[in-house]
Amino acid sequence: MVTIRDVAREAGVSIATVSRILNNKGSHSDAVVKKVLNAAEKLNYAINVNGKRLKTGIKNTIGIILPEYFLYTYPNMLATLINEIYARSFYPELNLNLNLDQCFHLLRSGRYDGVIVVEPENQERIIHNIIKEEYHTVFLGGDISREDINFVEIDYFQAGYLAAKRLIKANHSNIMFLTDNRPLNIFAEIKRGYLFAHDEYGIQYYEEFIIDRSQLEESSEDLKEKIDRTTAVFSIDHKLSQLLIKILLKLNKKIPEDLSFITCGDDFNTETIFPELTTVIIPVEQAVSLAAEMLTREILTGDRIIKRVKLMAQIKEKGSVLKRLTKK
Amino acid sequence: MVTIRDVAREAGVSIATVSRILNNKGSHSDAVVKKVLNAAEKLNYAINVNGKRLKTGIKNTIGIILPEYFLYTYPNMLATLINEIYARSFYPELNLNLNLDQCFHLLRSGRYDGVIVVEPENQERIIHNIIKEEYHTVFLGGDISREDINFVEIDYFQAGYLAAKRLIKANHSNIMFLTDNRPLNIFAEIKRGYLFAHDEYGIQYYEEFIIDRSQLEESSEDLKEKIDRTTAVFSIDHKLSQLLIKILLKLNKKIPEDLSFITCGDDFNTETIFPELTTVIIPVEQAVSLAAEMLTREILTGDRIIKRVKLMAQIKEKGSVLKRLTKK
DNA sequence: CTGAAAGCGCTTACAG
DNA sequence: CTGAAAGCGCTTACAG
CATH class of the missing domain: 3.40.50.2300 (Response regulator)
Known part of the structure; x- marks a missing residue:
């Protein structure tokens, strides 16, 4: 495994310099930048996310909790959500069929910066804890009684x-x-x-x-x-x-x-x-786009204003309904 | 954020003891075990995966690289794969539409213990690197010319x-x-x-x-x-x-x-x-089950024997083919 | 049965 | 512009 030490040695600089250059922080002489980039390239180095996450506390990752039903019924929903997450420079981490308790556990274990939970059951005690510990969360539907959470709902x-x-x-x-x-x-x-x-x-x-x-x-x-x-x-x-x-x-x-x-x-x-x-x-695609936007924005800005959105359903006529002339 | 230190303090023991007890290692007096478990429960503690992964190098995570086409056409394939991964006590990490280069980058960044790549293009140079650096990998189909990789193929x-x-x-x-x-x-x-x-x-x-x-x-x-x-x-x-x-x-x-x-x-x-x-x-479900089994087994046992599987397609008659009496 | 200490790979405030 | 050092949260070999 190639570490930042290897790159530093190869480039003949300190690990601090390597870190700064690879993260585009501070300013460095062109010569040093070139040396570091070359060394990283040569050694096929990629920053280790575990070290980085541990140090910074930033995971750059959004958890998705999804009931299997949606995977089968609305594959476009998941595809859109994942692509929206990529578009905001986060990684998605999909979990199928977890209950809220398991979701809460993953949150506490430091895997994600925030989580989008699709159609959770109403487990009041756990929701209370999630809110209390200030995890970034968007609930996407579900039978939730509390109002002090980010919520995107399809009617x-x-x-x-x-x-x-x-x-x-x-x-x-x-x-x-x-x-x-x-x-x-x-x-x-x-x-x-x-x-x-x-x-x-x-x-x-x-x-x-x-x-x-x-x-x-x-x-x-x-x-x-x-x-x-x-x-x-x-x-x-x-x-x-x-x-x-x-x-x-x-x-x-x-x-x-x-x-x-x-x-x-x-x-x-x-x-x-x-x-x-x-x-x-x-409107599942609109719902997940909004959820992704709300969540990543909250993570990046720290903005804690609670947002609640309701998306309306709508009839689209295609001619498969006929008027009956006589009531039964 | 609750850390192992908080639990240790609450329980009145060292962090080493907390770690061992929560990971079921070593032996401890019943009294201490109870104190630690109670403290962890009380504080809603969950082991931080970033610390753990950094220290042990074990991520307990399998990457999945999947072209969107499969999400739409074979949602059961993804559902089965994820459930098979859960069944082996790993977590899945799904990525859509990444090319092999991006996949290689994620591998080097220490996110997964191994990866299942569905239908990759044949990027010889990158495949060469993946093999050389000994990442645990199963390719699920794709146009791969090399034979020294784990490969599950549907015919x-x-x-x-x-x-x-x-x-x-x-x-x-x-x-x-x-x-x-x-x-x-x-x-x-x-x-x-x-x-x-x-x-x-x-x-x-x-x-x-x-x-x-x-x-x-x-x-x-x-x-x-x-x-x-x-x-x-x-x-x-x-x-x-x-x-x-x-x-x-x-x-x-x-x-x-x-x-x-x-x-x-x-x-x-x-x-x-x-x-x-x-x-x-x-047989997409069989293919992903096998891939999950092969990959997790290799990760857990370190067994490096290359496995190549081909699953045959099969006709299932349902009566929608009629014999024509005269050739055109 | 338990604890002190080292160290995993990083980033960053600080000093120069 | 650059480096030495501290420390993020863990696990584990070692000593007792």
Whole structure:
């Protein structure tokens, strides 16, 4: 392993000089700079991050805590986040499926300058500690009750509300809701919006039309029978949409003639679905860009003003919703 | 920030004792162990990784160098790799789209114990250096000419060969080949297999039936005209397959009645496609599991025997290939 | 069973 | 413009 000592010896200067030159600090005679750069190049030297981090306390690294669901459903979210972190001269450090306690541990162990936590559960005690010890943090969604944290939120409630409302206004009832059974807050939020729209318009909703992933994978007779009694579908993501569409195609059901259809998702994931579906745009890329900007800014400037952002969902019409002429 | 000194003071012992107890080394009286554990718990102490890494040289971390393409096409590959790394008590450190030079730099800077590089370009000089400096490395595919490195390979050539052969044997010609225009070795390999099968059976292939992503996204008249002259399609991934299927559905083309279809991909990505497609199984999960096992084993045992693994691709019939009765 | 001390590879205030 | 020295938070061989 090549250390700063080796470079100093090779260049015939002190390690302090090598350090300053390689970090662009202070001023040095051209001759010395050249000697040092040549020596470093010749020896293939790279500054050891562990020594540097220990000494300076700066890690130049952002932790990312991400539930696996997002990796599968929104790969563009992770790609964008990582690229935004690079763009700000930090390194990302991705961790999948950690709970807040594990995240807190990593924070205390000095791995990152700050962390972006996607959809954490509400573990009040740990959040309290994270705040108390003044770690740089941005929570990206999640069921968090405290308000004194940086928070970037996508309005999933609104996503469910807008979609259901859109379908209700087109005279649909018995709106099938495709959701996931994993314990993520976003599923509960979307469902809340879906239910709220029903309430608002005085439409009865039926628990039996709330279908989860495992029911779709089974594709039972029971499900097919429900499809016959349904005139509209709302799905929380492209994957569940595709699972159902596969079943619909086998049943020779047409979208939107037989069934109106709205899916959550963004353009990357839904663009390849046929027939094209009216979508609720979930602005995940904007959310992570903002989170990266907020976090790195706080780290670099020390600015401790709490920022809370809410990004709205939005319907994008693609023609997969048809108005029913008669109410059921 | 809580350090080992704070814990030692709180517990009334030396820092050496704290270190040993928290790392389960040596033997200590129960009373002291309890005092130390309580103090650490009370102060919310976590061992600082930078100090530890600097002192021991052990990072407990595996670097992952991944082209973005895999994140989008095989999210299960990344999820599996990360989980396999966790399972061996290491941490993953993901980097997207780095070239070998940047990877080499990270290696020299002491971030990881070893690195898994997915589909690198063949930069002979840098590979030479990586080997010479004895970094723990597993290359996962890529266009590498040297044989003295750990290498896990999926036989993409065979994937292309098997698919084309399967279609040719079903009497197809003018087999449309959907590929990507990014500079990854796997695309070239699959194409090589596709061409080789044509050669082997004395079938003429036509450059005009090699369609890349941008042509699919345009969906020009020219493409539609080619579709009319095609009886079979082979696609390198589920995404391109879906793009084409969308076009086919609009043209009222039926699979397999009008067009036979084979896609590369694995079950997760292709399971939601309708109609169901005969696939070439690309064993990405097995590949990363092996890579993780090989790398962590080498790191832990110091075993330097070079390992080279080739995983074969395999056709999985799903009924989307139809035998043509007459040759064109 | 426990502690004092050395040292891992750096950066930086200080002195010259 | 340059260098000697302190010290970041740890672990571990050594001594007792």
